[in-house]
Amino acid sequence: MSENKIHTENMFLYYSEKMALNNISITIPEKKVTAFIGPSGCGKSTFLRSLNRMNDLIDGVRIDGKVMIDGVNIYDKNIDVVNLRKKVGMVFQKSNPFAKSIYENVAYGPKINGVNDKSHLDEIVETALKNAAIWEEVKDRLGDSALGLSGGQQQRLCIARTLAVNPEIVLMDEPASALDPLSTAKIEELIVQLKEKYTIVIVTHNMQQAARISDNTAFFYLGELIEHDKTKKIFTNPEKKQTEDYITGRFG
């Protein structure tokens, strides 16, 4: 498997006539946490969503350039988007469990992918919940409604649901921004653990969070990738003045 998991080259994205991403070339390494930071509207979430073609669902979106995952352009005509999204899972800002039991939430993905054997499903559910660091909290009430869980637990359940279909990449769009500090800490700890098995790309507005959990940080501004480097470098001695101004809060 390639060391560089995701690679884009001269990628542009337009919402109808409006250019939202301007010539993005970036390489995202495997089994590392890469954080995208930048002010609202800078294109970081748009870019994140383009990595599993979530933007396909929006009318008028056009993409030029290459978006390669494991050396394959995911915008090629013969790409199966369902398979792509299995490989590239996503967790959103607001936890969105189904109005089903905890067990069913996690088993849903494997089931629609053809896993019917009960003991195999049990195993998948348990592993996914363990990997999402929520198993101990829910193992005695797997039949209860997922909606009865706290916000932080719901978010970890959604992570478990993503992990259950065995992805290689997990995209996270501000996964902890609606959570209290304790739940945030649990999610952050989980993200750091997950990178042993998965490539994680996270969009966050919380600068300290990016600094705490990511290996690399990419700063976006006005649809452009301004700087991408080791997180340690970005937060101690960034190359570009715009990056420095943003992370130190001097941006007007």
Place this chain on the structure above:
Amino acid sequence: MENYRIFDSELDKLAHKVIQMCSQVNLQLINVVLALRTSDLKLARKVINNDELINSLDVKIDKLCQKIFALQQPVATDLRYIISSLKINNDLERVGDHVTNIAKRIEPLQDYKSLVEELGIYEIGQKTAEIFSKVVELVKSHELTIAETIMEEAEALKDECKLIAAKVLEEMMHQSEVVVVATNLLVIINIFERISSYSINIAESITFVVNGEIVKHRKQN
């Protein structure tokens, strides 16, 4: 593009205090060299008493840095500036202590003025103070050419101190009656050498603030 942050007023306050501390230490150094040259015991006493002011500034700067770390989570240049301010503050406080140490040794030297002069102790004191005045200038301006000058001159002065210390040792071997006074002189020479080292440290810290480059131990590496 730039806007004013509450944080900036805290950084301004810190910068002001570090400059104040540096200027105060510089004044103490100039006074102690003058007291040494003129055997002015009153001035030496004043230097000893003024150390309290430096100690109080040291605590204030430490507390301010602690507050900024806790409340503002500084990054990038801000982070480097605060880390360096803590280190510079520490270096300045040590220089302050060394200066009072010299002040306390002026009285026993009164009767040996010609020996002190002959060995060139005043000259290295004067040179140490001149280098330190550049440190004040550097802390105010963050001008890296000054940092380079300080590093070069202070290294040369350290070598000079070693040569003079060797001369003092020689005097001690030949004239047993000067052993006590020569021991004091060795301490003073060693202090000037230490102050040169602290000047280098401060120049390195400012270099780190400006370009993020860690230049300490450059020679060894």
